[in-house]
Amino acid sequence: MAPSTLPETPTLGKVHSGIPESLLHKATSAKAAVYDGKTVSDKIPLKRGLPIPQGISEKAFLSAIDELRTAIGAENVELNDKEVNNGWYMEHPNTHDMMPLFDVEEFIASAVVYPGSVQEVQIIVRWANKHLIPIFPISIGRNLGYGGSAPRVRGSVTIDLGRRMNKxxxxxxxxxxxxxxxxxxxxxxxxxxxxxxxxxxxxxxxxxxxxxxxxxxxxxxxxxxxxxxxxxxxxxxxxxxxxxxxxxxxxxxxxxxxxxxxxxxxxxxxxxxxxxxxxxxxxxxxxxxxxxxNPGGFESFMYTFQNESDLAPLMEIIRPLRIANILENVAQLRHGLQTLSIQGFPRAKYFKGKGQMPESIYREELKKTKTGDHAWVYYGMSYGPANIRKFKLDIVDAEFHKIPGCRKIDSKTLPAGEYFWSRDRIASGTPDLEELRWVNWMPNGGHIAFSPVSPIRGIDAERLFALAKQRHAEAGIDLMPAFCVGLREMHIIVEIVFDAQDADMKQKAEKCLRDMIDDAARLGYGEYRTHLALMDQVAGTYNWNDGALMKFNNTLKDALDPRGILAPGRCGIWPARYRQRGWELKGGEKRVEGDGVGPQPGGNKI
The missing domain is CATH 3.30.465.10 (Uridine Diphospho-n-acetylenolpyruvylglucosamine Reductase; domain 3)
Known part of the structure; x- marks a missing residue:
């Protein structure tokens, strides 16, 4: 779709969630690419009508909404009873997930409220306690890949804090x-x-x-x-x-x-x-x-490595350099297929077959890029005056070249639009918009992440990569992992890109993720963050001493939130009114809701 046929993206001067003027040209281009890959309308009428939360009648719910309108202003309370509008990253929905793993009407809000002060947040919370209505706060709602703006309990009232509390x-x-x-x-x-x-x-x-x-x-x-x-x-x-x-x-x-x-x-x-x-x-x-x-200077660098088997020895090199702060930032080691996908073109440009794209095809396509053919690419940055940077970069160069076939990419050969320069901006504290491009890999591009944490060791990297590779092969899904290296740990972020309109593909993506979560847990690796639909499963993997941690979490929940109104189910923490009623999702369920909620806790005074 031509950029000229799309509405102009809001800028920061007009809306708190807008794009800076300096990035408007990128936003316009990115938006056009996203809409080129859409096969359905953004606006979808609600088939099931107003999503009333369990435990309250529609009449009582609407009466409570009228009460809230009186308390904080009718203009600050919106019912979600007509349609969903998916939009895209810069004009995202605040009622649901625009990249849904399940049907879009499963994890969805009944209404959205917009407090303008701490006092109005208090009013909303007390209102929710009075009527036993679940509420779900969001700041902006762009938690894409992890559930977006969607509430865990269908029919929750979303508290959009960002619209009026953005100072x-x-x-x-x-x-x-x-x-x-x-x-x-x-x-x-x-x-x-x-x-x-x-x-x-x-x-x-x-x-x-x-x-x-x-x-x-x-x-x-x-x-x-x-x-x-x-x-x-x-x-x-x-x-x-x-x-x-x-x-x-x-x-x-x-x-x-x-x-x-x-x-x-x-x-x-x-x-x-x-x-x-x-x-x-x-x-x-x-x-x-x-x-x-400001560290007084900075210099980005990029190295490529030719073989997937280079992963373990490379991690053994990275670990001491990272702990010693020779490698200074949270750098990324990305798989070659992700280098191809970040070009922003649909997968069909390279391969129209079913199942995983053959390695021979994407390696051949990589040869045509400025980065060249590779299995892994490392993006890093050095900080400080030139002489300090040279000292550290010389060490890095010598160590990385211990890997046969290692190649340093000369940044002077890279054009301004190359992805390397986006990493350069981000690692020097300048926000960008390039990362959206790999979501165009699939029509109606959605994504969901497998995000375990491990030590920075070759054996750990190999184990996690191997299990991800096996499960992706079984599902027929392209594998695009990235290792984000912290000071003494690393996050492996495996993004599964799927067609949000393809039910079969979404089922395969969910199974692949659930299998990887269990595989990783058996090896001693836990997720640091996960999608709304997977929170119960991930929370369940933290099961030492008969689930002592969750028992502690539940004790805190019941003490702080006795009526169970605040974001029930988030991070696998369910209030007493919801526990043991079928709300937890562990995989294979036919619906995301449980069988009702428990009775109102004693007393009416809040």
């Missing part, structure tokens, strides 16, 4: 910290630093795509690619609305008049921040974050 509350140029609300994206934070003339002094750390919420990504323990890539590790201080409506501030924020809230995360007493990460124990309305000082 950058503070940027401290002396302490290199910031304080943000949920609706602040990586794009917005970066642009604000430039606007204030601080862009040359301090950097943000951004994930592959910059349109996500800084707060939301951090709470889900997402990563970026500078030395500050572990976002959770560099946050400091949360403000949280608890499930009964109380507000707390963690760390030094618990001190009235604190002046060190963003400087020191721990405060005094138990460190409680962790229970609000990947959980359903509270709604975070403010978060502090450290910003990275």
């Amino acid at each position: 950058i509350l503070d940027i401290n140029a002396e302490d290199y910290t910031c304080l943000v609300e949920p609706g602040v994206t990586f794009y917005a934070l970066y642009e604000e630093l430039q606007k204030r003339g601080l862009g040359d002094k301090m950097w943000i750390d951004t994930p592959d795509l910059g349109g996500g919420s800084v707060l939301g990504n951090t709470l889900d323990r997402g990563v970026g690619y500078t030395p500050y890539g572990d976002h959770w590790a560099v946050h400091s201080g949360l403000e949280v609305v608890l499930p009964k409506g109380e507000v707390v501030r963690t760390g030094m924020g618990g001190l009235e008049g604190s002046n060190t809230w963003q400087c020191f995360p721990y405060g005094f007493g138990p460190y409680s921040d962790g229970i609000f990460s990947q959980s359903n124990y509270g709604i975070v309305t403010k978060m502090g974050m450290a910003l990275m000082p």
